[in-house]
Amino acid sequence: MADTRLSVRQQPGPAARQADVAPTSIVTGVRRRPGVWYRFRRHRVALVGAIILLLLAAGSLGASVVAQNDPYRVDISAYRQGPQAKYPLGTDSSGRDVLSRLLHAGRVSLSVGLVAVTIYTIIGVILGSFSGFYGGLTDSVIMRLADVVLSFPALILIITVVSVLGPSIYNIMLVIGLLGWPPIARIVRALFLSLREREFVLASRTVGVPNSRIIFRHILPNAIAPVIVASTFGIANAILLEAGLSFLGLGVQPPTPSWGNMLTDAQSLTVLESMPWLWIPPGTMIALAVLSINFIGDGLRDALDPHLVR
Numbered sequence: 001m002a003d004t005r006l007s008v009r010q011q012p013g014p015a016a017r018q019a020d021v022a023p024t025s026i027v028t029g030v031r032r033r034p035g036v037w038y039r040f041r042r043h044r045v046a047l048v049g050a051i052i053l054l055l056l057a058a059g060s061l062g063a064s065v066v067a068q069n070d071p072y073r074v075d076i077s078a079y080r081q082g083p084q085a086k087y088p089l090g091t092d093s094s095g096r097d098v099l100s101r102l103l104h105a106g107r108v109s110l111s112v113g114l115v116a117v118t119i120y121t122i123i124g125v126i127l128g129s130f131s132g133f134y135g136g137l138t139d140s141v142i143m144r145l146a147d148v149v150l151s152f153p154a155l156i157l158i159i160t161v162v163s164v165l166g167p168s169i170y171n172i173m174l175v176i177g178l179l180g181w182p183p184i185a186r187i188v189r190a191l192f193l194s195l196r197e198r199e200f201v202l203a204s205r206t207v208g209v210p211n212s213r214i215i216f217r218h219i220l221p222n223a224i225a226p227v228i229v230a231s232t233f234g235i236a237n238a239i240l241l242e243a244g245l246s247f248l249g250l251g252v253q254p255p256t257p258s259w260g261n262m263l264t265d266a267q268s269l270t271v272l273e274s275m276p277w278l279w280i281p282p283g284t285m286i287a288l289a290v291l292s293i294n295f296i297g298d299g300l301r302d303a304l305d306p307h308l309v310r
Contacts, residue, residue: 046299049292060106067100119177124184132192146182191223
């Protein structure tokens with residue numbers, strides 16, 4: 001009887017068995033947090049936008065392969081001819097191949113957006129970082145400078161500067177880059193004001209880490225996600241701005257093709273009514289580029305948001 005009681009006592013009870021099983025269930029129940037790429041792929045509209053943008057970029061980079069005709073070759077005998085075997089999208093007012101110019105124009109328009117946004121993103125990140133980290137007089141000077149830039153209508157200011165400097169693709173990149181930094185600077189400043197009081201920053205200051213290292217190695221990587229999203233939307237705005245300036249004759253100058261100056265022929269009512277091949281292709285390319293970039297920006301905003309649960 002004593003042996004029987006002893007054997008019963010040695011058997012683990014329900015609580016012990018539950019304790020043994022609990023760690024296993026907890027470990028198996030832990031799920032890794034989906035990464036940025038996974039969340040971006042779940043955003044189908046953004047994925048479609050990325051595919052469209054990649055196709056536009058590939059067509060622009062491979063323009064010499066896709067379109068065999070020289071975009072600068074003038075053929076008077078082919079004046080404003082409609083689509084045909086030799087010219088799939090017809091010819092313009094100078095007898096040049098619209099398809100070839102359309103693809104080569106993609107290089108110019110996309111480059112303007114990318115370079116201009118890169119310039120003002122770098123300026124905005126640097127000024128916003130210093131403003132938010134140091135505060136005081138530095139913050140006041142930088143923010144008042146941003147207010148001055150924002151107080152003028154952007155388009156009017158850009159048109160004025162371009163008129164003084166002269167219309168060219170490089171001046172367009174430079175002007176947009178030098179005047180578009182205030183929104184980025186404000187975003188970075190707001191993030192730095194929040195992050196500079198965190199424990200890891202205080203610990204870095206305690207051990208004597210230089211301010212430059214704290215700014216660019218510790219705080220900035222934690223504030224880069226909103227900057228990426230804002231820069232993505234900025235590329236679309238820069239493409240539209242370049243197209244508008246080129247349409248007005250203040251942007252990229254012919255014979256260099258851009259989607260904006262290709263729309264210049266659309267000022268004529270005759271072209272709008274009877275020659276759609278002169279304005280529908282460049283207008284479609286602008287719309288596709290801007291929409292796809294905006295879709296990508298929406299996807300990145302959702303994918304980089306740590307508080308969003310899809």
